[in-house]
Amino acid sequence: METVRGRVERYVAALVLGVATCPLAGGTALGAAKVLNWVMTASSDDIKVYQALISAFQAQYPDVRVELIVASSGQEFDEKVNLLIASGDPPAIWYPAGSFGYRHYAAQGLLMDVEGELARRRVDLSDFNRTSLDFLRWEGRLRGLPANDNVNFLMYNKELFAQSGVAYPPSSWADKSWTWDAFLTAAKKLTRLGPNGQVEQYAVERVFDPWAVPWMFGGDWVPPEAYVTGRAARTTVTQPQTVQALQFWADLVTVHRVAPGPGVSGFTFASRRAAMTMGDIGALQSAASLGLSIGVAPYPRYDPEIPAVTVLLPNQWVVFARQKHPQEALEFFIYLTSKEGMTTIWPSRGYRLPSRRSLWPLWVQRARTVYRLSEETIGTVLESFNYARVRPSHALLDFGRMVPAIQEQLDLLLRQRISARQAVEALQPVLDGILVEGR
Numbered sequence: 096m097e098t099v100r101g102r103v104e105r106y107v108a109a110l111v112l113g114v115a116t117c118p119l120a121g122g123t124a125l126g127a128a129k130v131l132n133w134v135m136t137a138s139s140d141d142i143k144v145y146q147a148l149i150s151a152f153q154a155q156y157p158d159v160r161v162e163l164i165v166a167s168s169g170q171e172f173d174e175k176v177n178l179l180i181a182s183g184d185p186p187a188i189w190y191p192a193g194s195f196g197y198r199h200y201a202a203q204g205l206l207m208d209v210e211g212e213l214a215r216r217r218v219d220l221s222d223f224n225r226t227s228l229d230f231l232r233w234e235g236r237l238r239g240l241p242a243n244d245n246v247n248f249l250m251y252n253k254e255l256f257a258q259s260g261v262a263y264p265p266s267s268w269a270d271k272s273w274t275w276d277a278f279l280t281a282a283k284k285l286t287r288l289g290p291n292g293q294v295e296q297y298a299v300e301r302v303f304d305p306w307a308v309p310w311m312f313g314g315d316w317v318p319p320e321a322y323v324t325g326r327a328a329r330t331t332v333t334q335p336q337t338v339q340a341l342q343f344w345a346d347l348v349t350v351h352r353v354a355p356g357p358g359v360s361g362f363t364f365a366s367r368r369a370a371m372t373m374g375d376i377g378a379l380q381s382a383a384s385l386g387l388s389i390g391v392a393p394y395p396r397y398d399p400e401i402p403a404v405t406v407l408l409p410n411q412w413v414v415f416a417r418q419k420h421p422q423e424a425l426e427f428f429i430y431l432t433s434k435e436g437m438t439t440i441w442p443s444r445g446y447r448l449p450s451r452r453s454l455w456p457l458w459v460q461r462a463r464t465v466y467r468l469s470e471e472t473i474g475t476v477l478e479s480f481n482y483a484r485v486r487p488s489h490a491l492l493d494f495g496r497m498v499p500a501i502q503e504q505l506d507l508l509l510r511q512r513i514s515a516r517q518a519v520e521a522l523q524p525v526l527d528g529i530l531v532e533g534r
Contacts, residue, residue, distance in 0.1 A: 128158060128159060128160035129158060129159050129160070129419075129420040129423050130159075130160050130161075130162055130419075130420075131159060131160070131161045131162065131187035131188075131420060131423060131424055131427055132162055132164060132179055132184065132185070132186045132187055133145075133149075133161050133162065133163050133164065133186060133187060133188060133427075134164045134165075134166060134172060134175050134176050134179070134186050134189075134192075135163065135164075135165065135166065135172070135190065135192055136165070136166045136167070136168065136169065136171075136172050136192045136193075137163075137165050137166075137443070140443070141443040142163070142165065144439070144440060144442050144443040145163050145440070145443070146163070147439060148431075148436060148439045148440050149161045149163065151430075151435070151436075151439060152427060152430045152436075155430070156423065156426055156427075159420075159423045159426070159427070161187070161427065164186075166192070166193075169192060169193040169194055170193065170194070172192045172193040173193035173194055173195060176189065176193070180205065180415070183417070184419060185205070185415035185416075185417060185418065186415055187414065187415065187418060187420075187423070187424035187427055187428075188412050188413065188414055188415070188424065188427055188428050188431060189412070189413050189414075189415060190242060190410060190411070190412055191410050191411070194495075196488075196489050197231070197233075197238065197239060197411055197413050198233065198325045198490075198492055199492065200413070200415070201233040201234075201238050201325075201413075202233075202325065202492055204416070205415055205416055205417075206233070206238045206239070206413050206414065206415060206416060207238070207413070207414040207415070207416045207418075207421070207424075207425070208236045208237070208238065209237055209238065209239060209240070209413075209414060209425070209428070210236050210237040212425055212429075213237065213240075216429065218240075218429070218432075222451045222452055222453050223240065223241050223450050223451060223452070224241055224244055224409075224450050224452065224480060226407055226409070226480070226483060226484070226485065227241035227244055227407065227409040227411070227450050227485075228240070228241055228450075230409055230411075230485050230489070230490070231411055231413075232323075233325075238413050239411045239412050239413030239414065239428075240411065240412055240428075240432040240450070241409055241410070241411050241432075241450030241451075242410045242411050242412050242431075242432070242437075242444075242449075242450055243410050243441070243444045243447035243448060243449055243450055244407060244408065244409050244410065244447060244448050244450055244480070245375050245376050245377065245407075245408040245409075245410075245446075245447045245448075246375060246376065246405060246406065246407055246408065246448075246476070246479045246480055246483050247304065247307070247373055247374065247375050247394070247405050247406040247408075247479075247483075248374055248375070248391050248392065248393065248394065248405060248475065248476065248479050249264065249371055249372075249373070249374065249391065249392040249393065249394055249395075250364070250371065250372050250373075250374025250378055250379070250382065250389055250390070250391055250392075251263070251264065251370060251371045251372075251389065251390050251391075251392060252364065252367060252369075252370050252371070252387055252388065252389060253388040253389065253390050254367075254387075254388050255285065255296070255367065255370040256285070256370060256390075259284050259285050259287070259370070260284070261281050261284050261285055262281075263390055263392070264278075264281070264390075264392035264393075265392060265393065266390075266391070266392060266393075266471050266472070266474070266475045267393070267475070267478065268393040268403045268405075268475070268478050268479060268481065268482045269403070270393070271396070271399035271400075272399070273392065273393055273395050273396065273403075274395055274396055274397065274398070274399060275311070275343065275395045275396070275397050277395065278395040279347075279351060279353070281298070282298035282299060282347075282351070282353035282371075283298070283351065283353060284298075285297075285298035285353070285370040285371070286298045286352065286353045294352070294355075294362070295368070296362070296368050296369065296370065297353060297354055297355055297362045297368065297369045297370075298353040298354065298369070298370050298371060299347065299353055299354040299369060299370070299371045299372065300354070300355075300362065300363055300364040300369035300371065300372040300373075301354060301355070301372065301373065302344055302345075302347050302348055302354050302509075303344060303373055303394070304373060304406055304486075305341065305344060305501075305505055306406075306486055306487045306488065307394075307404070307405070307406045307484075307486065308340045308341065308343075308344045309334075309336065309337040309340040309341070310404045310484065311340065311394060311395065311396055311397055311401070311404055312336045312337070312339050312340035312343070312397040312401070313336040313397065313398070313401050314331070314334045314335075314336030314337030314338075314339070314340050315331050315334070315337065316330060316331065316332055316337070316487055316526075317329075317330055317331055317487065317491065317530075318331055321490065321491060322484070322485060322487075322490045322491075325490060325491060325492045326491075326492060326493070326530070326533060326534050327491070327530045328530060328531065328534065329527050329530060329531075330522070330523060330526040330527055330530060332519045332522050332523055332526060333519045333520065333523050337519065338515050338516055338519055339397075339515075340397070341505075341508065341515040341518065341519070342514065342515035342516075343397075345505075345508045345509055345515060348509055349509065349511050355369075356509055356510070357506060357509050357510060364382075364387075365381070365382075365385055365387075367387070374391065375408070376446055376447055376448060376458075376476065377446035377447070379391075379462070379466050379468065379476070380446050380465075380466060382466075383465065383466040383467060383468075389468075389472070390469075390471075390472055391468075391472045391475040391476055392475065393405070393475070393479070393482070402482070403482045404482055404483075404484055405479050405482050405483050405484075406483060406484065406486045407480070407483035407484060407485050407486065408486060408489065409450070409485060409489065410444075410447070410450075411450075412428055412431050412432055413428075414428045434451060434453065434454060437449050437450075437451055437454055438454060438457065441454070441457055448480075455477065459473055459477075462476070492533055493529050493530060493532075493533040496529050496533070497526055497529055497530075500522060500525045500526065500529075501522060501526075504518040504519075504521055504522050505518065
């Protein structure tokens with residue numbers, strides 16, 4: 096019977112045979128090179144970008160060979176990364192292309208502390224998106240650097256607003272007039288019924304991200320420290336603000352009927368049968384390809400005195416510990432996160448913003464010329480980063496185990512089987528049990 100170690104060695108050997116690699120710069124002999132593994136999901140166009148980056152790096156470090164190991168899916172990506180770790184030859188650097196976040200590996204002590212190296216090289220950390228950078232502190236130390244970021248906002252169809260006689264929402268996140276009451280007033284006007292009384296157009300394609308809605312009411316799923324430590328001793332789901340938020344979220348479907356409920360299909364933003372949607376930077380690209388005339392607005396707030404808030408989806412580069420060639424791995428990490436490296440790799444991740452703010456003009460140029468966005472819309476997108484918080488799915492180690500229980504109760508809530516109060520009372524002992532077990 097084949098041992099686990101034998102299976103790992105056989106699989107790693109197969110990975111090496113199937114990698115997409117670049118020729119060594121300067122004709123360095125294969126046997127003399129220090130080899131770094133790099134696993135990524137990639138299209139054929141992505142591979143060309145990665146090969147260009149590898150060539151540029153190897154031109155500076157001719158004694159290093161980067162082997163690009165291509166995964167066809169997120170699941171395969173996770174499998175290849177985990178098998179390389181088990182083989183004793185982990186990937187040199189890592190990017191969240193699968194189902195795990197960086198904290199999954201940090202909690203196991205598998206990542207390097209890069210803070211000292213960054214200080215020694217005097218890397219200017221002020222250029223990086225601050226929230227994304229702070230998210231990379233694990234047990235008080237930096238475990239990597241931000242790569243690129245996505246953010247959520249309200250995206251709306253200008254033509255459908257005009258047809259319904261509804262004024263566009265405010266464009267500034269600092270505008271205190273854009274409350275949930277103002278949103279609901281507009282949403283009711285944007286929901287259009289046909290002669291038979293059936294909905295022909297909904298105001299919103301889908302209800303908002305339930306993980307973030309409590310923030311907008313001053314509540315949360317877990318205590319604030321959980322976003323720093325990745326762990327919590329208890330949930331805060333029974334907070335009055337969270338209960339209120341979840342009930343309002345469900346009422347958009349069940350009471351006000353401005354968004355389709357479970358089982359209702361066909362009312363998409365893309366088909367022009369919904370006037371608004373929960374958008375992100377990637378959605379701007381999709382909307383532009385469909386020829387939609389779009390605008391961007393902040394998420395509403397419950398109370399004018401509660402700060403506006405939205406969701407940040409950060410990606411990062413980290414370095415695995417226990418490297419065969421740790422110094423060379425750090426050099427590749429430093430290159431990837433440099434302005435030169437980020438500029439080279441950005442075309443493969445152009446639906447997100449580079450985490451270095453000095454490189455935001457790359458996306459702004461694309462937004463102007465390809466997406467045909469107005470200066471006002473571009474400004475709203477960029478301003479959203481000042482109001483963004485890391486999504487619980489990225490921050491909490493046990494979030495994946497919490498999701499099935501939460502989704503079950505939210506589905507019952509949307510089907511009017513239970514109230515928000517009943518949902519959270521059912522959830523609290525289940526979520527607390529998961530969180531205590533995870534500690």
